Amino acid sequence: MVTIFNIEPLPPKIRKIFKENGSIVKVSKGSHLCLEGAPVKDIIYVVSGKVILSKENVSGKELTLRICGSNDCIGEGIIFSKTGYYPFSAKALENSNIITIDKNLFEMCLSQEPDMLIECIKWLQLQNLKTQTKLRDLLLYGKKGALYSTIIRLTNTYGILQDNGDIVIDYPVTNSNLANHCATSREVINRMLNDLKKSNVLSFEKSIITVHNLNFLKDECECENCPLSVCRID
Structure with a gap:
């Protein structure tokens, strides 16, 4: 038996920013890491465990956007964004370890290292492609x-x-x-x-x-x- 595919979702250079500048937090199953509409504070890196990202409408109907596992990032869509609010809710599906880093500090670290910024842009492009293909399948x-x-x-x-x-x-x-x-x-x-x-x-x-x-x-x-x-x- 073999695992079909195994990917390190977040580039090593970006993971390094979290590990050198972030704070490690243990999160219990069912806990919210952030809530849709809440003011943005941190970008989150998942060290271990699983976290679900979702959106809800006013009637409570939920749409699952992603399931983030180890070495994944939560909040990439708000990097260098002026919106100021989380566009989704994030909840731990199991006991998880995460690293949080202040959004402004994360952006400053990227700005100071052009190589890291390029890696981040490449990764964001990949995330956008994932979203586009999901929308295609759902709508078409x-x-x-x-x-x-x-x-x-x-x-x-x-x-x-x-x-x-x-x-x-x-x-x-x-x-x-x-x-x-x-x-x-x-x-x-x-x-x-x-x-x-x-x-x-x-x-x-x-x-x-x-x-x-x-x-x-x-x-x-x-x-x-x-x-x-x-x-x-x-």
Whole structure:
């Protein structure tokens, strides 16, 4: 069994800024690191654990934007931005260790090191590409495309290839979680997952999904075979 893909999300030079200038904080499962609409103070680096980024509308409906894991950054979209408010909420999915650094200090460190600034720009471009592909799948291919592409991204991020060719997504995900990723209801996700199970495209047990036919999912949502560094859930 092998992990399909493993990426260090944040360039080493950027991680160095956090480690040399930030403060280490332990965060318990369920705790909020920041709230949508709150004044911006810190940029956050995830040392270990998992953190979910999401947005909510006035009725409480949630849209999951990303799942950040180790060596990932939270708040890159507000770097050198004048908005002054967090555009999302961040909540720990498990006990996590993070490093926080004041936004102004982070920007100053980047400004003083042109090489680091270039690395940051490259990384921001990658994050923008991820967002664009997610929006494409959600808007052009409807709920089915959103679900199928989300499962593909989960396999690229957490997938473990089995000897028989199956891919086990080594990350527990409920139907409600998937619904939040796809901006739809849990009932719609239940129906589509059961259809996929009947067709032997995938199976699931105790929130762990095993994909038996990844090519079917790719064909159905007209997968453009984006680089694996782009087609991820984080």
